[in-house]
Amino acid sequence: MRLAILVAGLPLALGCAASAVQAQPAQPPTNAPGIFSCVDAYGRTITSDRPIADCLDREQRELTPSGTVRRRLEPSYTAKEQAEREERARQAQIAAAKQTDERRRERALLMRYPNDATHERDRAEALGQIDAVIQSARKRQGELADERKKIDAELEFYRNDISRAPPALRRQVEESTQSLGVQNRFIGEQEEEKRRVNQRFDDERTRLRQLWAPEVTRK
Template sequence: MHRLPHHAGHSRFRAIGNARAALAVVLAAGCTLALAQAQKGAPVPGAAGIYSCVDAKGRTLTADRPIAECSDREQRELSPSGMTRRRLEPTYTAREQAEREDRAREAAVQAARIADERRRERALLIRYPNAAAHERERGEALVQVDAVIQAARKRLSELADDRKKIDEELEFYKGDASKAPGVLRRRLDDNAKSVAVQNRFIGEQEDEKKRVNARFDEERVRLKQLWSGDTATTAR
């Protein structure tokens, strides 16, 4: 029998071992890939899948490939054991996809509006746990506005006193301002403008009182529902 050199025999055994190791790596990689696909619900090569759906007429259809009659609805891919491997989304036209996105946006806006309304309701209840607290804050707000009006009226009174002095000086000119010195005429003009400003300011503050009362009245309607626990009605 012909014998290989000692070093050649070792080389041959090493080559066989390397080949076996490479085969083991390939097999392990294949098993890992198959396991990952199965976990993701993706079809595993060599394993037949079953597709199932309920069509527009309410019939349950099954096939060994995606079902054309159910292209507009969700389908399920089942394993041979009947377990759901994955779900196939409907196939939409560009127009249908745009409509779905519009509906999703509208739903998101509506959900955000409702969430914001709920936050405002919670804030109202924290701030006004009862009717007495709400009325107390209304009164405080109105007192602040009245204080501003009172200060403006006090200024009007001061302007009225100043006007009396101006009129007394105008008597020397028989009430004819055109004959009065420029300084006196400017005082008269400034007084008239200041009176107009204060009257306009008082009118604005009276309007502010109306706005304050309107706001508290509107809050009171909603708070009555919240205090009673009736939160079914949402703002439109």
């Protein structure tokens, strides 16, 4: 009797199982072909069952049948385009490194010169050192000028005709001329160095005023 009840209920159980299977939505196989999608140069969205030729220069997305992104395809470049792309990346790296270096110099400048007084003190010290060198050079210039007066006095004996002067005196005239020329050029170079130092400090002060401004604002 029990066996008969079990056998009789078997078709009903099978029917319920079949209904349950039919009620579940079909799941696409994981290796189902994807759908490729991109936005072309004209702003149009294009879809295809294979990579899209009109979007080789831009990113494409491969979507699963359910619409999720399976993968992203990077743009394809010609050799020239790739070289240009790499050059742009290189220039961007150079610019970023330059900016980082500039920020580092600014921090060092602020640490060295926290205010205007320290900056002007360094300017005065740098210019003072150059002035000391110029003063020493001018002293030597005066000594050479005195020596030349003595040489010229001897040359008057020969009516200032260098060709009639003895070899030793002519050599003195030549050496004196060269020494005075060297000393004059040296003093000129030091005066030019003073201008460069002043210009450097002027440029630094202009930048420092911009860097000091936030400090003043916070105070």
